[in-house]
Amino acid sequence: xxxxxxxxxxxxxxxxxxxxxxxxxxxxxAVPTKVEEGTVYLLDSIAQQIKxxxxxxxxxxxxxxxxxxxxxxMVLEQNFVVHCVNVPFHATCVGSELNERLQVPVFVAxxxxxxxxxxxxxxxxxxxxxxxxxxxxxxxxxGIVIDxxxxxxxxxxxxxxxxMPVLExxxxxxxxxxxxxxxxxxxxxxxxVAETVKYLAEHEEPSSLRSVPPEALEAKDVFDAAExxxxxxxxxxxxxxxxxxxxxxxxxxxxNPQRFVIGGGVSHAGELLLEPVRHYFKEYAFLxxxxxxxxxxxxxxxxxxxxxxxxxxxx
Amino acid sequence: xxxxxxxxxxxxxxxxxxxxxxxxxxxxxAVPTKVEEGTVYLLDSIAQQIKxxxxxxxxxxxxxxxxxxxxxxMVLEQNFVVHCVNVPFHATCVGSELNERLQVPVFVAxxxxxxxxxxxxxxxxxxxxxxxxxxxxxxxxxGIVIDxxxxxxxxxxxxxxxxMPVLExxxxxxxxxxxxxxxxxxxxxxxxVAETVKYLAEHEEPSSLRSVPPEALEAKDVFDAAExxxxxxxxxxxxxxxxxxxxxxxxxxxxNPQRFVIGGGVSHAGELLLEPVRHYFKEYAFLxxxxxxxxxxxxxxxxxxxxxxxxxxxx
Numbered sequence: 001x002x003x004x005x006x007x008x009x010x011x012x013x014x015x016x017x018x019x020x021x022x023x024x025x026x027x028x029x030a031v032p033t034k035v036e037e038g039t040v041y042l043l044d045s046i047a048q049q050i051k052x053x054x055x056x057x058x059x060x061x062x063x064x065x066x067x068x069x070x071x072x073x074m075v076l077e078q079n080f081v082v083h084c085v086n087v088p089f090h091a092t093c094v095g096s097e098l099n100e101r102l103q104v105p106v107f108v109a110x111x112x113x114x115x116x117x118x119x120x121x122x123x124x125x126x127x128x129x130x131x132x133x134x135x136x137x138x139x140x141x142x143g144i145v146i147d148x149x150x151x152x153x154x155x156x157x158x159x160x161x162x163x164m165p166v167l168e169x170x171x172x173x174x175x176x177x178x179x180x181x182x183x184x185x186x187x188x189x190x191x192x193v194a195e196t197v198k199y200l201a202e203h204e205e206p207s208s209l210r211s212v213p214p215e216a217l218e219a220k221d222v223f224d225a226a227e228x229x230x231x232x233x234x235x236x237x238x239x240x241x242x243x244x245x246x247x248x249x250x251x252x253x254x255x256n257p258q259r260f261v262i263g264g265g266v267s268h269a270g271e272l273l274l275e276p277v278r279h280y281f282k283e284y285a286f287l288x289x290x291x292x293x294x295x296x297x298x299x300x301x302x303x304x305x306x307x308x309x310x311x312x313x314x315x
Numbered sequence: 316x317x318x319x320x321x322x323x324x325x326x327x328x329x330x331x332x333x334x335x336x337x338x339x340x341x342x343x344x345a346v347p348t349k350v351e352e353g354t355v356y357l358l359d360s361i362a363q364q365i366k367x368x369x370x371x372x373x374x375x376x377x378x379x380x381x382x383x384x385x386x387x388x389m390v391l392e393q394n395f396v397v398h399c400v401n402v403p404f405h406a407t408c409v410g411s412e413l414n415e416r417l418q419v420p421v422f423v424a425x426x427x428x429x430x431x432x433x434x435x436x437x438x439x440x441x442x443x444x445x446x447x448x449x450x451x452x453x454x455x456x457x458g459i460v461i462d463x464x465x466x467x468x469x470x471x472x473x474x475x476x477x478x479m480p481v482l483e484x485x486x487x488x489x490x491x492x493x494x495x496x497x498x499x500x501x502x503x504x505x506x507x508v509a510e511t512v513k514y515l516a517e518h519e520e521p522s523s524l525r526s527v528p529p530e531a532l533e534a535k536d537v538f539d540a541a542e543x544x545x546x547x548x549x550x551x552x553x554x555x556x557x558x559x560x561x562x563x564x565x566x567x568x569x570x571n572p573q574r575f576v577i578g579g580g581v582s583h584a585g586e587l588l589l590e591p592v593r594h595y596f597k598e599y600a601f602l603x604x605x606x607x608x609x610x611x612x613x614x615x616x617x618x619x620x621x622x623x624x625x626x627x628x629x630x
Contacts (some may be wrong), residue, residue, distance in 0.1 A: 074603070130469070144569065144570075146461065146466060147464070149462070151461060151570060151571075152571075153570060153571020153572070153604075154445070154571055154572065154573040154607070155571055155602075155603040155604055155606070155607075156571070156603075157567070157568065157571040157601060157602065157603060157604045158569070158570055158571045159569070160568045160569075160571070160601050160604075161568065161569060163568045163601035163602075164564075164565045164568040164569060165561055165564050165565060165568070165599040165600075165601075166481075166483075166565065167483065168481075168482065168483035168484065168561075169483065177601055177602055179599070179601065181561070181599060182601075246480055246483075246496075249479075249480050250479045250480060250481065250565060251569055252472070253472065253475045253476065253478045253479040253480070254459065254473070254474070254475075254476060254479060254566055254569055254570070255459075255466060255468060255473055255569070255570075256466075256467075256468020256469055256470055256471070256472040256473045256475070257468070257469065258469045284480040284494070284496060285480075286472060286475050286478035286480075286492055286494065286497075287470075287472065287478075287492055288389070288470040288471075288472060289468075289470055289472045289475075291470070292469070292470075
């Protein structure tokens with residue numbers, strides 16, 4: 001019996017999962033990232049945890065076909081991590097460093113791209129060959145799988161959907177990347193709040209959202225208020241649906257994938273979010289692409305370890 | 316020695332080319348499409364012309380590895396043409412129909428996607444693995460090649476870049492697809508003229524373009540006037556560059572391809588078009604993707620037969 005391990009490196013913790021070829025999660029664990037300890041510590045602790053889990057599962061390292069590793073940054077083809085956000089991998093060849101420590105093949109990719117691969121393997125994308133995943137959280141991440149393979153792009157920027165300059169009218173706020181037209185500025189949790197605060201300041205309409213101090217407002221409050229019938233909140237969710245629906249229609253004209261999957265914290269709003277996205281997508285989409293399914297992600301925070309393990313199986 | 320044939324089916328004529336594996340064009344020819352004669356006539360005349368050229372080149376049909384065929388429409392995986400514009404292939408299995416007539420493997424794909432593959436093989440994309448081609452003509456077509464393979468999409472709509480709903484503010488005019496936010500509405504030859512006519516009607520500025528009756532105005536006139544220093548024409552070309560630059564930055568965030576190539580009649584404007592596109596692309600593009608090269612297509616009307624032959628070599 002052979003196994004693959006999936007690793008998902010985040011700013012706070014590193015998640016681990018062991019999988020068989022069918023995609024059954026045999027065990028999972030997590031260790032703190034401890035970014036302040038630096039690169040070597042992080043590489044050592046990842047290798048150590050994999051050895052520890054293998055021992056607990058009674059799996060010989062020689063029965064591991066590969067270890068997939070997702071990192072929050074840009075990865076070039078040779079498993080070379082150019083730069084990460086919040087994680088001390090900069091110009092680090094994570095692939096060969098871990099391979100040296102484990103003597104097992106190691107494959108590194110961007111975490112959002114791996115989440116897309118994970119959803120395709122064992123989540124909302126089961127049965128399809130291509131899928132585009134949005135992760136709507138503090139920012140907007142994305143991952144693209146075409147014909148079963150991740151589209152990582154020549155600078156490692158494939159699937160950077162949150163930074164599509166979809167806004168013709170720039171915002172005054174700047175995106176983390178410096179842009180003023182990014183989808184992230186209006187479709188992330190932060191963006192939803194900022195757009196709502198601005199709307200409330202510029203309009204006189206009564207709204208239950210006015211009882212929350214602007215600095216304490218969260219995206220969830222806007223969804224809750226919309227569900228309770230608040231007109232301002234409904235307007236904001238409608239605008240969010242319009243931006244995401246148009247962005248989705250744009251991607252459908254470019255790639256015409258089989259499925260769109262929406263994950264991340266904001267996606268917990270469920271149909272309250274999906275319904276307006278589907279509505280505007282159908283309005284804007286090119287001909288038959290309007291039939292493309294848009295659904296909610298299934299694997300939550302585990303998508304990354306699933307995708308990382310699948311990458312190891314694929315290679 | 317083995318050979319491949321490339322066929323490009325258009326509304327007026329069908330173009331043919333024979334190629335060796337290195338991509339040398341050995342001979343080319345064209346026959347009228349005669350759409351009024353219908354489907355069977357068109358299939359027969361394509362098969363006949365291939366046999367005729369093979370005979371003239373002294374190539375046995377058994378030495379042809381395959382025939383690639385580009386059609387102006389949507390093609391599903393099994394070489395099945397769903398629908399064409401201006402060509403009598405509707406729900407036609409062009410692949411098996413021609414295979415029956417020729418006893419040679421036949422591979423069918425969308426013509427714009429094949430033009431992209433052709434440019435990658437022997438044109439402006441030599442040496443790269445992925446490329447996005449825009450064809451700026453009466454409409455805006457597009458083709459995408461990732462890792463050497465065409466992205467055709469699940470409804471055959473991959474690379475339909477002209478129908479990306481990039482416009483936040485819809486136009487009153489409708490695109491051929493029914494949309495009011497399509498890139499084609501502002502970046503095709505027709506769109507450039509329509510935007511210019513509208514601008515002239517809404518503004519008082521003097522312009523040499525006012526001496527041309529609106530119904531006689533062509534995109535080339537706008538480029539010529541801009542080159543001669545006409546301020547209105549310069550504004551229009553700047554706007555065109557802004558729309559194309561932003562669309563290119565959007566695609567760069569999604570796919571991060573190695574190269575963008577611009578072809579079609581409008582691309583003959585050369586640097587006058589490319590310079591503003593590059594300028595706005597750099598302004599809008601996400602981080603390192605801004606370094607992506609944007610260049611002019613090289614193969615002109617032959618891109619389709621090159622790509623069709625390459626498809627046959629690939630399969």
